[in-house]
Amino acid sequence: MGIYCLNAARYVTREEPVEVTAFADEPKDDPRFREVPRSVAFELRFPSGALAHCDCGFDAAESRWVRVNGSTGFIELENAFGYRGQKLAVARPSGREEFKVQPVNHFAAEMDYFAECVLQNKEPVTPGEEGLADMLAIEAIYESAASGRAVRVKR
Numbered sequence: 581m582g583i584y585c586l587n588a589a590r591y592v593t594r595e596e597p598v599e600v601t602a603f604a605d606e607p608k609d610d611p612r613f614r615e616v617p618r619s620v621a622f623e624l625r626f627p628s629g630a631l632a633h634c635d636c637g638f639d640a641a642e643s644r645w646v647r648v649n650g651s652t653g654f655i656e657l658e659n660a661f662g663y664r665g666q667k668l669a670v671a672r673p674s675g676r677e678e679f680k681v682q683p684v685n686h687f688a689a690e691m692d693y694f695a696e697c698v699l700q701n702k703e704p705v706t707p708g709e710e711g712l713a714d715m716l717a718i719e720a721i722y723e724s725a726a727s728g729r730a731v732r733v734k735r
Contacts, residue, residue: 584661586717588646589624589632597624597717597733604725613638622721
């Protein structure tokens with residue numbers, strides 16, 4: 581349920597969401613969605629005032645992109661959550677630039693990094709608390725979708 585876009589929003593803002601509003605489409609007549617929603621759309625509000633609009637679903641065409649809007653431009657990453665084929669664009673008042681993104685075997689890089697942490701007795705930059713922060717936000721997203729109201733994210 582939207583873990584990639586949720587985690588990307590937390591990463592880009594370097595903040596934890598304080599409140600979420602969410603909506604879920606859960607058709608009762610489709611057995612594929614008996615245990616999971618067909619789609620979920622949610623908005624995250626951060627302490628700085630930043631807002632993240634996210635949606636995800638299992639019954640729609642793939643659209644894996646991230647766009648960060650700033651006061652003078654934006655950054656856009658096409659196919660952000662795929663394993664290859666990313667396209668990065670930066671738009672400023674002076675124009676738009678596109679950058680090549682070199683493909684990386686994400687799994688191998690992650691395993692190599694984790695092995696390095698174990699062998700060198702280093703704390704990983706993504707400790708278990710990162711997963712906990714995602715789960716607290718997901719819990720609030722599900723509560724908001726069920727209740728139809730904004731929900732504060734527990735800490």
